[in-house]
Amino acid sequence: MEPETPPVGPLNVFDYERLARERLPAGAWAYYADGAGDRVTLRENRAAFERIQIVPRMLRGVKTADTRTTVLGTAVGVPLLVAPMAAQGLACAEGEVATARAAGATGTLMIAATEANRPLAEIAAAATGPLWYQLYVYQGRRAMAERHVRAAEAAGCRALVVTVDAPRWGRKETSERDEFVLPAGMGWGNFERDADDISLEPAALAWDDVDWLRSLTALPLVLKGLLAPEDAREAVARGVDGIVVSNHGGRQLDGVPASITALPAIVAAMDGRCEIYLDSGIRRGTDALKALALGARAVLVGRPVLWGLAADGADGARRVLGLLRDELELAMALAGVGSVAEVAEIGAGLLRMG
Ligand SMILES: Cc1cc2nc3c(=O)[nH]c(=O)nc-3n(C[C@H](O)[C@H](O)[C@H](O)COP(=O)(O)O)c2cc1C
Numbered sequence: 577m578e579p580e581t582p583p584v585g586p587l588n589v590f591d592y593e594r595l596a597r598e599r600l601p602a603g604a605w606a607y608y609a610d611g612a613g614d615r616v617t618l619r620e621n622r623a624a625f626e627r628i629q630i631v632p633r634m635l636r637g638v639k640t641a642d643t644r645t646t647v648l649g650t651a652v653g654v655p656l657l658v659a660p661m662a663a664q665g666l667a668c669a670e671g672e673v674a675t676a677r678a679a680g681a682t683g684t685l686m687i688a689a690t691e692a693n694r695p696l697a698e699i700a701a702a703a704t705g706p707l708w709y710q711l712y713v714y715q716g717r718r719a720m721a722e723r724h725v726r727a728a729e730a731a732g733c734r735a736l737v738v739t740v741d742a743p744r745w746g747r748k749e750t751s752e753r754d755e756f757v758l759p760a761g762m763g764w765g766n767f768e769r770d771a772d773d774i775s776l777e778p779a780a781l782a783w784d785d786v787d788w789l790r791s792l793t794a795l796p797l798v799l800k801g802l803l804a805p806e807d808a809r810e811a812v813a814r815g816v817d818g819i820v821v822s823n824h825g826g827r828q829l830d831g832v833p834a835s836i837t838a839l840p841a842i843v844a845a846m847d848g849r850c851e852i853y854l855d856s857g858i859r860r861g862t863d864a865l866k867a868l869a870l871g872a873r874a875v876l877v878g879r880p881v882l883w884g885l886a887a888d889g890a891d892g893a894r895r896v897l898g899l900l901r902d903e904l905e906l907a908m909a910l911a912g913v914g915s916v917a918e919v920a921e922i923g924a925g926l927l928r929m930g
Pocket residue numbers: 607608609621659660661662689690691710739800822823824825826827855856857858876877878879880
């Protein structure tokens with residue numbers, strides 16, 4: 577008898593995207609996939625990465641690359657962090673608990689979201705790697721924000737990531753047209769009254785709120801969602817420790833530049849004064865390499881983690897992160913850079929901008 581050829585599993589994150597689409601109910605799929613408006617920014621997040629070319633260095637004797645680095649002093653095995661994303665319970669029953677296991681197994685950290693389905697304490701109990709906490713501040717609810725910050729401290733989170741690009745929710749028309757609403761029975765782990773609190777209005781934060789948050793906690797403070805160098809300069813002046821250059825995965829204001837396009841001016845403005853991370857559109861290890869070469873300390877991976885979760889729970893999310901890690905390691909070796917520090921050293925010299 578002929579030996580059976582083993583089926584070829586998913587080879588990249590796009591294979592996981594297809595699996596997720598097959599397995600998720602249409603409404604949940606649309607909620608995860610959606611972008612704001614005409615989705616120009618959503619598409620640009622990919623297109624901008626594709627325009628940048630890598631100019632590899634040869635004859636440097638690099639066979640394997642070391643992907644380890646640190647973020648705000650915390651060691652990670654790979655500069656791919658898990659982006660904060662609401663409602664991971666739509667992807668699999670374990671929700672954020674599964675994501676925490678996957679992040680730990682990959683040797684990286686997860687940014688746990690305020691709008692998680694599972695309580696932060698449960699996520700922290702399951703986590704085998706470090707956690708950061710993403711904070712949404714809601715209109716008129718500073719006391720709630722403070723409660724969430726204290727919970728993050730108690731859970732051992734190592735940084736507070738405040739999302740600043742959402743004074744209101746962006747309009748995502750596919751989910752609106754399908755009248756998708758998050759399932760009524762869905763639990764919101766970080767809110768006392770399940771359904772009511774999640775319909776809270778986000779606050780239109782201002783710089784004095786950043787001062788307030790800075791005074792509230794000794795945790796390193798990261799602002800997520802900046803695109804303008806002027807804002808990055810102000811953030812550093814206010815004692816912020818890190819910023820995430822992000823357009824929220826194209827889900828807030830349509831027509832803004834891809835984060836990777838906005839990154840160089842922010843890196844130049846910061847001049848090493850704070851750590852800079854990037855998200856929106858990371859789908860390949862080569863995308864991460866490009867962001868690192870342009871000065872990002874690490875990148876955040878968003879939807880691909882949800883695709884892995886939807887395809888196969890914690891194992892799926894772990895494999896997605898593992899694929900991206902392996903792709904990054906291979907890309908570094910083929911580009912002749914043996915470590916994350918070497919990528920930073922050669923910097924934009926490793927790229928040709930399209
Ligand atoms: C379904 C979904 C939910 C999200 N929820 C949050 C959230 O609660 N807080 C937040 O700061 N960002 C949230 N984001 C944005 C992500 O943190 C991240 O910026 C974005 O997904 C990165 O882009 P990518 O999906 O192209 O990788 C969400 C994104 C998605 C896709």
